[in-house]
Amino acid sequence: MTSLKYILQHKIVAILRGLSAADVINIATSLHEGGINIIEVTLNSNDALSLIKKLSYTFENKMLVGAGTVLTVKDARLAIDAGAQFLISPTLDTDIIKTAKDNSVVSIPGAYTPTEIFTAYKNGADIIKIFPAQSPGYVKQILAPLDKVLVMPTGGIDINNIEAYKKAGASAFGIGSSLVSNKEKVDELYLQNLTAKASRFVEAIK
Numbered sequence: 379m380t381s382l383k384y385i386l387q388h389k390i391v392a393i394l395r396g397l398s399a400a401d402v403i404n405i406a407t408s409l410h411e412g413g414i415n416i417i418e419v420t421l422n423s424n425d426a427l428s429l430i431k432k433l434s435y436t437f438e439n440k441m442l443v444g445a446g447t448v449l450t451v452k453d454a455r456l457a458i459d460a461g462a463q464f465l466i467s468p469t470l471d472t473d474i475i476k477t478a479k480d481n482s483v484v485s486i487p488g489a490y491t492p493t494e495i496f497t498a499y500k501n502g503a504d505i506i507k508i509f510p511a512q513s514p515g516y517v518k519q520i521l522a523p524l525d526k527v528l529v530m531p532t533g534g535i536d537i538n539n540i541e542a543y544k545k546a547g548a549s550a551f552g553i554g555s556s557l558v559s560n561k562e563k564v565d566e567l568y569l570q571n572l573t574a575k576a577s578r579f580v581e582a583i584k
Contacts, residue, residue: 381442381463381464381483381484382484382504382505384415384416384442385416385442385464385484385505385550386528386549386550388414388415388416388442389549389550389551389583390414390416390550390551390553390579390580390583391416391417391418391444391466391530391532391550391551391552391553392409392414392416392417392418392553392557392558392576393418393420393446393532393552393553393554393557393558394406394417394418394419394420394423394429394558395420395422395423395446395447395554395560396420396422396423396424396560397423397558397560397564398564399424399425399428399429401564402419402429402432402433403432403433403436404564404569405558405564405569405572406433406436406437406441407569408569408570408572408573408576409441409557409558409572409573409576410437410440410441411573411576412572412573412574412575412576412577412579412580413576413577413580414557414576414579414580415440415441415442416441416442416443416444417433417437417441417442417443417444418444418445418446418464418466418552419433419443419444419445419446420445420446420447421445421446421447421448421449421453421457422447426445427456427457427460428460430443430444430445430457430460430461430462431460431461434460434461434462434463435461442463442464443461443462443463444457444462444463444464444465444466444483444484445457445460445462445464445465445466446466446467447466447467447468448465448466448467448474449467449468449469449471450471450474451471451473451474451477454474454477454478455477455481458477458478458481458483462483463483463484464478464483464484464485464486465477465478465483465484465485465486466486466487466488466507466552467486467487467488467507468488468507468509469487469488470487470488470489470494470497470498471487472497472498472501474487475487475498475501475502475503476501476502479502484504484505485502485503485504485505486503486504486505486506486507486530487503487506487507488506488507488508488509488532489506489507489508489509490508490509490510492520492523492524495508495520495524495527495529496524496527499524499526499527504528505528505529505530505549505550506527506528506529506530507529507530507531507532507552508520508529508530508531508532509531509532509533509552510532510533510534511531511532511533511534511535511543512534514531514539514542514543514545514546514548515546517529517531517543517546517547517548518546518547521546521547525547528549528550529547529548529549529550530548530549530550530551530552531543531548531551531552532551532552532553532554533552533554535551535552535553535556536553536556537556537575537578537579537582540553540579540582540583541582541583544583551583553579557572557575557576557579558572
């Protein structure tokens with residue numbers, strides 16, 4: 379299965395930002411146990427590239443690991459070298475899209491307006507990250523004329539609205555702090571709760 383098909387099948391991308399390197403493997407394990415199999419490590423996290431490499435090795439054939447907050451072509455190349463299978467950006471940069479495509483990794487640039495979204499699509503982006511995701515209604519409005527575009531709303535997705543985003547036509551979902559908080563102590567209880575939360579998100583979009 380290609381990385382793109384994997385994302386479209388599993389749909390939920392767990393965003394890991396600003397976490398302790400010592401906790402990341404346990405967090406990924408808890409997510410996997412809850413049914414979430416796609417992890418984005420943001421490049422503005424400490425040791426992001428080494429974490430991508432470590433996660434890719436540890437969860438080979440079990441989870442798909444990629445890079446987020448990819449802002450430059452240099453960052454894109456470093457992330458790909460570290461093992462990232464997809465590149466996610468908060469903004470639209472056609473050179474980053476090209477770098478992803480040239481290296482056979484999934485391209486998920488950020489965009490918001492219809493013009494930005496279609497420009498990303500026209501330049502070869504596989505999925506468009508609608509960021510920030512303001513409402514399911516906006517996603518539905520965007521997809522009325524742009525029905526061939528695959529979109530991944532990100533920012534503000536939680537257990538209470540993810541089903542509405544799916545019904546609006548979203549193909550995938552980027553989920554950050556409502557799933558993986560970097561403000562709490564990572565202990566046994568945190569990890570148990572994380573597995574339970576992951577399961578609830580997965581059930582919500584079945």
